[in-house]
Amino acid sequence: MNRKLIIAIDGPAGAGKSSVARKLARQLDYLFINTGAMYRAVAWKAQQSGIPLDDVEQIGRLARESRIELTGPVDATRVLIDGEDITESITSPRVSQAASVVSAIPAVRRALVARQQQMGNQGGVVMEGRDIGTMVFPDADIKIYLDASSEARSHRRFDEDTARGIAVASIERMRSEIEERDLRDKSRDDSPLMQAEDAIYIDSSGLSIEEVVVRILGAVSSKMN
Ligand code: DC
Numbered sequence: 001m002n003r004k005l006i007i008a009i010d011g012p013a014g015a016g017k018s019s020v021a022r023k024l025a026r027q028l029d030y031l032f033i034n035t036g037a038m039y040r041a042v043a044w045k046a047q048q049s050g051i052p053l054d055d056v057e058q059i060g061r062l063a064r065e066s067r068i069e070l071t072g073p074v075d076a077t078r079v080l081i082d083g084e085d086i087t088e089s090i091t092s093p094r095v096s097q098a099a100s101v102v103s104a105i106p107a108v109r110r111a112l113v114a115r116q117q118q119m120g121n122q123g124g125v126v127m128e129g130r131d132i133g134t135m136v137f138p139d140a141d142i143k144i145y146l147d148a149s150s151e152a153r154s155h156r157r158f159d160e161d162t163a164r165g166i167a168v169a170s171i172e173r174m175r176s177e178i179e180e181r182d183l184r185d186k187s188r189d190d191s192p193l194m195q196a197e198d199a200i201y202i203d204s205s206g207l208s209i210e211e212v213v214v215r216i217l218g219a220v221s222s223k224m225n
Contacts, residue, residue: 004030004124005223006139007216008132011146012182012193013096014153019209020146021128024216026074028126033070033119034077035129035136036099038112040090041068041081043098053101060107068115091166093177100181103130104188113191130185133196142219143199146212152205154178 007024009017018034025032042063043053051058069080079087089095102108109131116136120127127136133143148156154175161168168174185193195201200219204212 003224004122005141005220006120006123006137007126007142007144007220008137008140008196008199009126009128009144009146010130010133010193010195010199011144012148012153012185013178014157015146015148016156016204016209016212017128017146020204020212020216021126022074023209023213025126027213027217028124028220031120031125032074032077033116033125033127035112035116035127035132037070037077037079037090038068038115039103039108040095040099041079041086042066042108042112043102044086044090044095045081046102047095047098053098056105056107059102059105060111063102063105063108063111068112070119091161091164093161093166093168097177097181100184104184104190106190109135109190130193131191133199134194135191138196141223142216143196144216144219145195145199145201147201147203148205149203150175150179150182 009021011017021034022032042059045062045066046053046059051062067082070077071080072078078085079090113136116127120137133140154171157178158168158171158174202212202215
C-alpha cells in the first residue's frame with residue numbers, strides 16, 4: 001500500500017466517526033484529523049472570550065486569527081488553541097451546542113476548511129466531519145457516510161460521556177440534544193451535513209467499531225488493486 005489515500009468520513013453526531021477514523025488511521029498508519037474538534041475549539045474560545053454566538057463578524061475573525069493545532073499520536077490526540085490545551089474542555093454539552101452554532105457561520109467554515117485542505121492534501125489521511133466528502137475533499141479517494149439511528153447514537157454518547165465523567169441528565173435529554181444538533185447541521189445554508197453522491201453508506205446501529213472498520217478496509221484494498 002504505497003499510494004497515500006484521502007479517506008473522508010462524514011455523518012451525524014454519535015455515529016462512531018471518531019472511533020472508526022482513529023482505528024482506521026492506526027491500522028493504515030495515516031493521519032487522523034477530527035475536524036469537529038476545530039469547530040469546537042472556535043466555539044470554546046468564543047465562549048471564553050465572552051463573544052455572543054450570533055456575532056458572526058467577531059467569531060469569523062476569531063476563526064481566522066486563532067492557531068488551532070491537532071497534535072499527538074493517533075490514540076492520544078490533543079487539541080490546542082493559541083497554545084492552550086483544551087482537549088477535555090471541548091467535550092462538554094455546552095461546547096457541543098455552541099460548536100454546532102458557530103459551524104453555520106460561513107466565515108468560520110471558510111477559515112477552517114482552508115486549513116483542513118492544507119492538512120490533508122498530501123494524502124495518507126483519515127478526516128472526519130460533516131462536509132469532508134462534499135466540500136473539503138470532493139475528490140477524496142474513499143468517502144464514507146456513517147449513520148445510525150438517533151436511539152443508538154444517544155445511547156453511545158451517553159455511555160461515552162458517563163465514562164468520561166461528564167454529567168448527563170438522561171438518555172432522553174441526550175437524544176433531544178443530538179436531534180437538535182443534527183437538525184441544525186443538516187439544515188444550515190452553508191455546507192449542510194449530507195451524503196456525497198459517491199459515498200458508501202454504512203448504518204452502524206447494529207455494528208461494532210471493528211465491523212465498520214473492516215468494511216472500510218475492504219473499500220481501501222479494492223482502491224489499491
Ligand atoms: O463531530 P463533532 O460533534 O465534534 O462536531 C461538532 C460540531 O461541529 C457539529 O455540530 C457540526 C460541526 N462540524 C461541521 O459543521 N463540519 C465539520 N466538518 C465537523 C463538525
